[in-house]
Amino acid sequence: MPRPIKALIHLDALRHNLARAQDALGGSSKLWAVVKANAYGHGIEPAVAAFEAADGLALLDLDEAVLARDAGWNKPILLLEGPFESSDLEVARQYKLTPVIHHLEQLQMLEHGPKADPLNVYVKLDTGMTRLGFGSGDHVQALQRIERLQSSGRVAAVTLMTHFACADRADALEDPLRQFVAMSSGVSGQGIATWCLSNSAACLMHAKRIEDLARAHGRSLWSRPGICLYGGSPLNDLTAAQLGLAPAMTLSSELISVKEVAAGQGIGYGHTFVTDRPMRVGVVACGYADGYPRHAPTGTPVSVAGRLTRILGRVSMDMIMVDLSDMTDVGVGTKVVLWGEQGPTADEVAKAAGTISYELLSGVTARVPREVG
Numbered sequence: 463m464p465r466p467i468k469a470l471i472h473l474d475a476l477r478h479n480l481a482r483a484q485d486a487l488g489g490s491s492k493l494w495a496v497v498k499a500n501a502y503g504h505g506i507e508p509a510v511a512a513f514e515a516a517d518g519l520a521l522l523d524l525d526e527a528v529l530a531r532d533a534g535w536n537k538p539i540l541l542l543e544g545p546f547e548s549s550d551l552e553v554a555r556q557y558k559l560t561p562v563i564h565h566l567e568q569l570q571m572l573e574h575g576p577k578a579d580p581l582n583v584y585v586k587l588d589t590g591m592t593r594l595g596f597g598s599g600d601h602v603q604a605l606q607r608i609e610r611l612q613s614s615g616r617v618a619a620v621t622l623m624t625h626f627a628c629a630d631r632a633d634a635l636e637d638p639l640r641q642f643v644a645m646s647s648g649v650s651g652q653g654i655a656t657w658c659l660s661n662s663a664a665c666l667m668h669a670k671r672i673e674d675l676a677r678a679h680g681r682s683l684w685s686r687p688g689i690c691l692y693g694g695s696p697l698n699d700l701t702a703a704q705l706g707l708a709p710a711m712t713l714s715s716e717l718i719s720v721k722e723v724a725a726g727q728g729i730g731y732g733h734t735f736v737t738d739r740p741m742r743v744g745v746v747a748c749g750y751a752d753g754y755p756r757h758a759p760t761g762t763p764v765s766v767a768g769r770l771t772r773i774l775g776r777v778s779m780d781m782i783m784v785d786l787s788d789m790t791d792v793g794v795g796t797k798v799v800l801w802g803e804q805g806p807t808a809d810e811v812a813k814a815a816g817t818i819s820y821e822l823l824s825g826v827t828a829r830v831p832r833e834v835g
């Protein structure tokens with residue numbers, strides 16, 4: 463028998479969360495479902511099936527784009543990091559992908575490309591994230607060159623995008639929005655009818671503000687939510703449940719050993735936890751080589767037979783130990799939920815481990831079988 467660990471992917475939850483995101487946007491924006499990193503660990507194929515009602519898929523790996531096309535996705539696909547080299551633009555043409563252009567070398571790749579079969583492109587502006595995108599030093603040149611590419615027929619539709627550094631804060635959007643508007647008005651902008659701004663946090667918190675701004679400038683909108691589609695909360699002070707989101711992945715396994723332990727006994731590597739009384743301790747077939755965070759400390763929530771308890775001691779490569787002290791009716795083979803339905807949320811486990819659910823979900827490793835349910 464294979465190890466009992468598996469990641470169950472809930473298509474109905476993915477569909478529900480997509481509807482919830484669309485609801486938050488209130489019809490004001492089209493929606494790219496962000497499926498980078500193997501759909502945040504959920505698998506490209508399940509995502510293609512569940513996100514049928516999205517307007518496009520956003521990702522950054524050409525292999526994943528090809529997988530999505532092979533799985534039957536025929537709506538737009540956005541390449542969030544654009545081409546890494548010229549030949550990527552050929553693949554983009556072949557598979558009808560929309561590249562993001564965020565630096566001058568990528569513009570050059572477009573300028574050397576064929577005139578036939580123009581690509582739709584996104585032009586990314588850096589409004590304070592200080593990651594990808596044209597900044598105040600080069601955005602005018604970039605937008606002028608893009609307009610030339612458009613009039614020479616090498617480029618078709620152009621959308622302007624930016625990515626917010628602090629969309630989860632109520633007061634941190636006005637500066638980047640002001641910068642975005644200022645930068646985008648540096649050129650005629652005639653051929654640029656669309657803006658693409660919001661990640662999950664902005665979709666859930668700032669949809670109205672962004673809709674109003676786009677309308678005032680006569681632009682239509684696309685948004686790019688990711689984590690909320692998978693049931694993770696992008697906001698610090700609201701849980702996924704409070705946001706109406708459902709967990710789309712349940713990472714589960716089983717107890718593979720149970721033992722009674724005397725008081726004063728160290729548990730696991732380094733003895734970071736020592737029993738202060740006799741305890742019942744279970745061993746779960748799940749470790750950091752499955753993507754469970756090694757930094758999750760004693761006390762991190764886990765559920766055994768549907769009841770919440772805690773992990774004990776250090777996470778090892780293939781196993782973790784759990785506290786079964788109040789559970790007399792569990793034994794080898796009892797179901798354990800690391801996160802998901804009938805367990806703690808991935809957000810809760812992430813918080814205990816000092817990280818975010820994005821890292822946990824996308825970090826489930828290849829050796830964990832995915833099942834779609």
Ligand SMILES: *Cc1c(COP(=O)(O)O)cnc(C)c1O
Pocket residue numbers: 496498542625660661662663686687688689690696
């Ligand atoms: C990952 C990503 C998103 C989605 O972000 P979430 O916080 O998961 O909603 C949107 N836009 C870009 C450019 C991204 O890299």
